[in-house]
Amino acid sequence: MFFKSIAAVLCSLILGNYVAAKEPLSLIDAVDGRFDMGVGIGSQAFRLPENRELVLKHFNYVTPENCMKFAATQPVEGNFQFEKADEFVELAHRHGLKVLGHCLIWAKDDRTPEWFYRDGDKQVEPEVLMQRMKTHIETVVQRYKGRVQSWDVVNEAIGDRNDEYLRDSVWAKLLGDDFIVEAFRYTHELDPEALLIYNDYHCHEQWRRDRMERLVKKIQQENVHIDAIGIQGHYNLDDVPYQSLEELLILLRKLNVKIAISELDIDMIPRNGWWAEGGKNRDQLAKFNPYPDGCPPELLDRQAEQFAKLFDLFEKYEDVILRVSFWNIHDGESWLNTFPWKRDNYPTLFDRNRQPKPAYHAVIKSLTRSIPCCEYSKMAA
DSSP: OHHHHHHHHHHHHHHHHHHHHHOOOOHHHHHTTSSEEEEEEOTHHHHSHHHHHHHHHHOSEEEESSTTSHHHHOSBTTBOOOHHHHHHHHHHHHTTOEEEEEEEEEOOGGGSOGGGGEETTEEOOHHHHHHHHHHHHHHHHHHHTTTOOEEEEEESOBOSSTTOSBOSSHHHHHHTTHHHHHHHHHHHHHOTTSEEEEEEESTTSHHHHHHHHHHHHHHHHTTOOOOEEEEEOEEETTOOOHHHHHHHHHHHHHTTOEEEEEEEEEESSOOGGGTGGGGTTHHHHTTOOSOTTOOOHHHHHHHHHHHHHHHHHHHHTTTTEEEEEEESSSGGGOGGGTSSSOOOOOOSSBOTTSOBOHHHHHHHHHHHTTSOHHHHHHHHO
C-alpha cells in the first residue's frame, strides 16, 4: 500500500508537469466521455481556420451564440430567416459536432420581438400568444429535427427579485407558467429524440433555487418531458459559489433531472457594481479598464485554481452532468469584453492568441487526475 501511494503521488506530479509542458490532451480527450464538452460560438468560429481548429480540437458540442434566437429567426411574424442558423448547423455537422439549439423561447420582453405581444394597437390575447409560441416552435424544431441534438426550450423565465416566481413579462402576465409547460410538451411531441433543457442564470442562489424546484416539479406533475437544467456559469473571480452550486446539483439530482453547465466563464473584472445602488456608478465604471496590456499573472493563477475547483465539483457529480459548455472560444471573442461595459477581459481558458492559459492546464489536470498512468500514456501518445 505504501509503494502504491508513492507511485500515485509520483504519477500525479509527472502528469501535472507533462500536461503543462507538452499539452498532450485536448479537453475532449481529458474528459474521456464522462460528459460532453461544449462551447458557445458565433458563425465566425467556423470561418476563421484558427478558431475552427481550436473548436474541433477541444469540443464535441457547440451552441450558436445568437443565430437561433427569436430576433434572428422570426423578427417579423411569418418572416422566418434561417440563413445563419442553417449555415451554423450545416458546418457543425460537417465537422462532426453536436448542436444545442439556443433558444426556442427567451422569456424576456426585451428579447422577444414586439409583434409577439401585439394585436394591432392592443395587447395580444393569451390564446393568440400561446398559438404564436407553438407556431414558432413548430417551424424551428421541424426544420432542424435530427440535426439539433438538444434544445434550450425556455431561457431565463425565473424572476430576478426574491419576491417573484417568474420574471415580470408579458409571457408570465398572460400565461403564468403554462407557457413553459406547453413549450416543453410541444417540443417533445415534435422531436421526441432531442434532449430538452430549461436554461437560466444565478440558479445557485437560494431563492432562485427554490423557484427552480417549483418550476421543475410543475413540469413533472403535468407529465411533461424535461431532461435537464442549464446552469449558466457566468462567475466572477474570487466569487465562485462552490457550496451553493453543490447544493443545487444535489437538489437537481433528487428531482431526477440532469445538469448542463451551459455558459461557463470567470470574469476577471467583476461586473456586479454595474447594477449596484441603481447603477449610480456606471459612468465611472464605463471608463474602468484595468488590464489593457494583459492580465496580471497572479490573477491568471487564481482564475486557474478556481476553474480547477469547479471541475473537481463537476467530476464529483458526473453521474448527473450531461455537458460543460464554455461561453466563447477565447478571451478575444468573449462577450465580457463589451458587457456590461467595454473593457479588456480574460474570462476563458485560451488567450487572444488562442494559446492555453494557466486555467486550461488546471482544468486538464483536474480532468486527468483520476486516469491511471498507463491509460494516460495511451491517450497522450
